[in-house]
Amino acid sequence: MIDLRAIGAIARADVLERTRRYQYVASIVVTLVIGTLLVPGRGAGYETFLIDGYRGVYNSAWIGATFALLTSFMLALFGFYNIKSAVQRDRETRVGEIVASTSIGRFDYTLGKALSNFAVLGSMTAILFIVAGVMQFVRSENAALDLSQIALPFAFIVLPSIAITAAIALFFEVVPWLRGGLGNVVYFFAWIGYLVWSFKGSGLSVPWWRDAYGGNLVLREVWSSLRSVDPHATLNSVEIGAGGETARHLFVFHGFSWSAADVAGRFAWFAVAVAIVALAALVFDRFANPAVSTDRRSRNRIANRWHAAAERVLRPILDLFFPGNFGALVLAELRLLVGGLSIWWYVVAAGFFIAQIPAQAKAQSIVVGLAWIWPMLQWSQLGTRESVFSTEQLVYPTLHPIRRQFVAQWLAGVLLALATAGGSLIHWAVAGNVVGVEGIVAGAFFVPTLALACGALSGTTRLYEIVYLMLWYVGPMNRTTFDFTQGAYAPGYAIATCILFALALAARRVRLAIA
Amino acid sequence: MELQIDGLNKHYRSVHAVRDFTLELGTGILGLLGPNGAGKSTLMRMLATVTKPSSGTIRLDGVNAVTSPDALRRTLGYLPQDFGIYPHLSATEFLEYIGALKGVPRRALRPRIEHLLEVLNLSDVRSRALGGFSGGMRQRVGIAQALLNDPRLLIVDEPTAGLDPEERLRLRTLLAEMATDRIIIFSTHICSDVESIATRVAIVDHGMLLADEVPARLAPGSVSLEDAYLRIVAGARKAAA
Numbered sequence: 128m129i130d131l132r133a134i135g136a137i138a139r140a141d142v143l144e145r146t147r148r149y150q151y152v153a154s155i156v157v158t159l160v161i162g163t164l165l166v167p168g169r170g171a172g173y174e175t176f177l178i179d180g181y182r183g184v185y186n187s188a189w190i191g192a193t194f195a196l197l198t199s200f201m202l203a204l205f206g207f208y209n210i211k212s213a214v215q216r217d218r219e220t221r222v223g224e225i226v227a228s229t230s231i232g233r234f235d236y237t238l239g240k241a242l243s244n245f246a247v248l249g250s251m252t253a254i255l256f257i258v259a260g261v262m263q264f265v266r267s268e269n270a271a272l273d274l275s276q277i278a279l280p281f282a283f284i285v286l287p288s289i290a291i292t293a294a295i296a297l298f299f300e301v302v303p304w305l306r307g308g309l310g311n312v313v314y315f316f317a318w319i320g321y322l323v324w325s326f327k328g329s330g331l332s333v334p335w336w337r338d339a340y341g342g343n344l345v346l347r348e349v350w351s352s353l354r355s356v357d358p359h360a361t362l363n364s365v366e367i368g369a370g371g372e373t374a375r376h377l378f379v380f381h382g383f384s385w386s387a388a389d390v391a392g393r394f395a396w397f398a399v400a401v402a403i404v405a406l407a408a409l410v411f412d413r414f415a416n417p418a419v420s421t422d423r424r425s426r427n428r429i430a431n432r433w434h435a436a437a438e439r440v441l442r443p444i445l446d447l448f449f450p451g452n453f454g455a456l457v458l459a460e461l462r463l464l465v466g467g468l469s470i471w472w473y474v475v476a477a478g479f480f481i482a483q484i485p486a487q488a489k490a491q492s493i494v495v496g497l498a499w500i501w502p503m504l505q506w507s508q509l510g511t512r513e514s515v516f517s518t519e520q521l522v523y524p525t526l527h528p529i530r531r532q533f534v535a536q537w538l539a540g541v542l543l544a545l546a547t548a549g550g551s552l553i554h555w556a557v558a559g560n561v562v563g564v565e566g567i568v569a570g571a572f573f574v575p576t577l578a579l580a581c582g583a584l585s586g587t588t589r590l591y592e593i594v595y596l597m598l599w600y601v602g603p604m605n606r607t608t609f610d611f612t613q614g615a616y617a618p619g620y621a622i623a624t625c626i627l628f629a630l631a632l633a634a635r636r637v638r639l640a641i642a
Numbered sequence: 643m644e645l646q647i648d649g650l651n652k653h654y655r656s657v658h659a660v661r662d663f664t665l666e667l668g669t670g671i672l673g674l675l676g677p678n679g680a681g682k683s684t685l686m687r688m689l690a691t692v693t694k695p696s697s698g699t700i701r702l703d704g705v706n707a708v709t710s711p712d713a714l715r716r717t718l719g720y721l722p723q724d725f726g727i728y729p730h731l732s733a734t735e736f737l738e739y740i741g742a743l744k745g746v747p748r749r750a751l752r753p754r755i756e757h758l759l760e761v762l763n764l765s766d767v768r769s770r771a772l773g774g775f776s777g778g779m780r781q782r783v784g785i786a787q788a789l790l791n792d793p794r795l796l797i798v799d800e801p802t803a804g805l806d807p808e809e810r811l812r813l814r815t816l817l818a819e820m821a822t823d824r825i826i827i828f829s830t831h832i833c834s835d836v837e838s839i840a841t842r843v844a845i846v847d848h849g850m851l852l853a854d855e856v857p858a859r860l861a862p863g864s865v866s867l868e869d870a871y872l873r874i875v876a877g878a879r880k881a882a883a
Binding site: 130132133135136137139140143144147148216217219220221222224225226227228229230231413414415416 | 718
């Protein structure tokens, strides 16, 4: 039988615990700032929602549609990573063991945690709802505030979307292999894949189950309104998010015409969310498996031999550059970074390495990109390992914890980047292409430095995982100006690396000061 | 009230953590003694229904707790060895949360929390965030949560860890008072903790039950419990070698 009081207690305690952390305050501030950016002024140089050069006049209907669309998408992605810690917290704090000894049912527990996820995302939604109303006055293109035109899209588009995000985040936490960084990667690609499928060949009329985030519904309504203004407008150029194109024309959007089927389709997602929570309850181990990590290293003799061989090669080189036993420290950090990995990890990394050598110049970005997504979960440890494994009290009092240990950790990350992109270095060196080599070297410094800075600033692996995944997707995979493997952008990334490194050092200094 | 443990085993891959453990318990305090890594915590996790045994049964008043754990859970108080807290909740909020999970009726919960905070000397800090608590204070919060539902079966794993001598004495007295009508299983590797209050002592090593006796028989005359414990463990290890 469902115990509503216990479910409420779980959700309440979890919400209180989360909302009293400084990370929550930071995320609310970020939400506020992003909210103001969703309604750019005329000279801002970007738009957040544009169809064929058209943008709606900033009335309540347009602001409601834009905020609903973008809030739904943002919280589905960033919100997921923000809230995916409800069960993990009980594992890490070991409160879970006490919970497991009570008579609380699996479904009650998972539902309570999912409700907490929903409440946290709901609080961000509420902030954005208020910002939406305020921004209409700030931009003052239309001063007539119609709250229902803002509230209904939030209620029908955003709330089901965050319900599904809350449930999926919970599900990812109870499935052992989706719990960590791999799950973050899987979600990123699954989410992008779903969105592409959602819009693909839809003709803007898709069944409700292909539109979890309501994007199609918003686009359909806005498009229908736009067609009545300009029958020649096309859907070939739709911009959602902060694009560089600015509006060529304005039109007046009069709001949604909610049909019963639309509303029912949106609310069906609440039922799907409950079904996902029920599925999670079936999988949930009720903390029966303590976080025991078997000593994989002892089983991984081939990897151990590889480490020993690498040390024999790297040690004299490092000793040449660094006096004392700093080289040994770098190697120790490298061992921490890649130690205990399955032999298959090395096999795949070697495969990418070899593939880079003959790859054509045009394909280099993609091959190096693949080689550099593979060690992402290793880099994400940089700057976070001490807080994740609670070793601050052991590491911080050591000799020069920043100048030696922190820098050694960073260098280990750089060595890993250089090693995994070694095939590309060989490729460009053989071709005599200095710019190509510069691109790889700049990228090899940039990627782990980004990890170090994100880790030192946030204390968790997630910030890096999401920032890097997005940068990786729009950069090497789509060969845009964000491609950090391209020699042409090497100077920019070298500067970015310096800034990030300085940020990382500052963040570590603060942590040392307050530890 | 009777707890029957019959042929309990627990395997973690190649590690046989608990081996053919059989014991029958009535009301009173069982002091569970054993060196580090002896399998005490694994045994307690199974008795607390947190983890399932690989084989064997646990019966409380005849009800199999392995297949039907809820009956035992309703009457259980459990303090794990390494338990956690939510650092941003106050002691009262945390106990309200655990109380709701344990199904303590709302009306009874608040006075019960007040009583336990008083008994465990936490009244003055009831509204402070748990993250700022000392190790001993956290341990007392852990003990409070275990006692919230006035459990008939109380399992406490190393409850005196981090407590100062005065608090240790206070806890021992509290447990001794409670033991008249309930089963208390008290795990430790500090002999003096159980010597004064245990009605029975079980010695465990390598997951096996080596001895199960009243303290007077285990350590007769001038022999201390610690000496008896060391002799039994050393004897068992010698025999195994």
